[in-house]
Amino acid sequence: MIDRGRLATLLARERVTYADRNPRSAAAYAHAEHLFGRTPMTWMNKTAAGFPLYLGTARGAHVTDLDGHDYADFSLGDTAAMAGHSPIPVVEAVHRRLAALGGATAMLPTEDAEVVGADLARRFGLPLWSFALTATDANRWAVRLLRAVTGRPRILVNSYCYHGSVDETLIVVGPDGRPRARAGNVGAPVDVLATSRVAEFNDVDGLARELAHGDVAAVLMEPALTNVGIVTPEIGYLAKVRELTQRYGTYLINDETHTFSEGPGGATRAWELQPDVVTIGKAIGGGLPSAAYGMTSELADALATRSDLDLVDAGGVGGTLAGNALSMAATRATLTSVLTDAAFEHMISMARAFAAGVRLVLDRHGLSWSVCQLGARVEYRFVSPAPRNGTQSAAAADPELEDYLHVYMANRGVLLTPFHNMALMCPETTLDDVSRHQESFDAAIKELVG
Structure with a gap:
């Protein structure tokens, strides 16, 4: 159901939007002349849009970038901030x-x-x-x-x-x-x-x-x-x-x-x-x-x-x-x-709501993708049934489609783990945060499949 030409057009549009709305992050990246790869660690170049966002502030389940944009953060430092930012x-x-x-x-x-x-x-x-x-x-x-x-x-x-x-x-x-x-x-x-x-x-x-x-x-x-x-x-x-x-x-x-x-x-x-x-x-x-x-x-x-x-x-x-x-x-x-027992109960309930929202969007648009929940963590994949081993999982990757979803949602205030479509909940994640992702995800898929 994915029109690759349409996907390429939408991704290009979203990358232009990203560059236009993040001039301070772009400038900071351009001026980083004494860092190997222009970042503190080269994996920070894993971005869907050509340059990384630069951190401004972070509290709880939200971060802001240098340009002042607020994000519901489902990356949470690729697990390092599972407790939330600065608890x-x-x-x-x-x-x-x-x-x-x-x-x-x-x-x-x-x-x-x-x-x-x-x-x-x-x-x-x-x-x-x-x-x-x-x-x-x-x-x-x-x-x-x-x-x-x-x-x-x-x-x-x-x-x-x-x-x-x-x-x-x-x-x-x-x-x-x-x-x-x-x-x-x-x-x-x-x-x-x-x-x-x-x-x-x-x-x-x-x-x-x-x-x-x-x-x-x-x-x-x-x-x-x-x-x-x-x-x-x-x-x-x-x-x-x-x-x-x-x-x-x-x-x-x-x-x-x-x-x-x-x-x-x-x-x-x-x-x-x-x-x-x-x-x-x-x-x-x-x-x-x-x-x-x-x-x-x-x-x-x-x-x-x-x-x-x-x-x-x-x-x-x-x-x-x-x-x-x-x-x-x-x-x-x-x-x-x-990260107490009670905190995990809340985090897992937020992940359950996140997964249900993703499934609703996929059903609405007739996409045969899969959704997997691991406690407070949720991932959606571009295949169904879900892969059963690592080799199948690696083969199921679609970098262009993944980049489109990541930059589209970043432009609308939602951050996913940059390496794949993984979302993590912290003790301060709310249903409003989950809804923000669902709305952006729904809009992204609607534009993609028509």
Whole structure:
């Protein structure tokens, strides 16, 4: 039903509108002559309109840009602001740490860390925790620990997974069914085929074949794929993953960084999963850098008895700023006062309303797309039925159509996650915000299909 010529015309029109309404952001981008890629980080160039919007202010579920436009923010820092922008308990905790107590980082522990560890243990069911600044680091350090304790060289991931910039995860299943490096991998230090194995999500037989080699230290996975588009587990799949990892003596890591949207204890708690390790980042710091990894007592004991492992100094696990006082203060406030059980109930109800609104628009215009909800997170895809693995999900992408929807809605005060059509709710998201998206989405589709 999509007229590609009409789509190209509408996208060009919306890009002109975007440029006209955002002169200050355009100027800031043009003048950024000392930044590689003109942005603080090159992924900020992932924009549907030629240049990024520049941040003015951010509060709750809304942001404003340099040109003063207000947006209902469903990107929320690609999960980093799941608690909302500058939630008051976090602001107060950070101010107290900096202004009243001082010492943002002093290489000394604070009591906040134990409170955070206890809360994460309550949420995810794993008793012992350590901290990082990013989920990438949490995953990287967990992988190193499990390689050490097993003596096995490889890890296994799902095709088109996302675990930050961990080198070993940039592997996919090729069209011939064989593993290959993921396209675009920059400066890999070693061939990923030597460090990793890969299986499609929801493919039990493929997982069993790869684990049967006996050289996999850990399976690192999201309980549901997210960064290539939401792909949910089929009935019985995750139980089979746990069974197979135990059969082959392989540890299981649940990366809950994005699937934390499923509830207060992420998918691990909501779906009664039993991993050996949980990693999580972004959201737990309330907007400040913070991440964590938790483990079973059995794993901790196995590591502690290894006198050959340097877990204190130069062993490759840890960083000077990891677990710093400021991050721990922010994380304690986020977990105990912002991302509470009651907050998740509200967030998930907003996501349910968001998904219902999208389905209504699709039905109204006769589009056979699919909608997937993962707790407080919703995604709409351009195919139906929804993809069942990462390779199918990647193949379902339509960059031109995605760009049209993103820039169209940005021009009308709605922000989606820039990498795909994903929307996340925070504790301060309202039905008015959800309605703003639905109205813009309806108008965009109406213009597109006539």
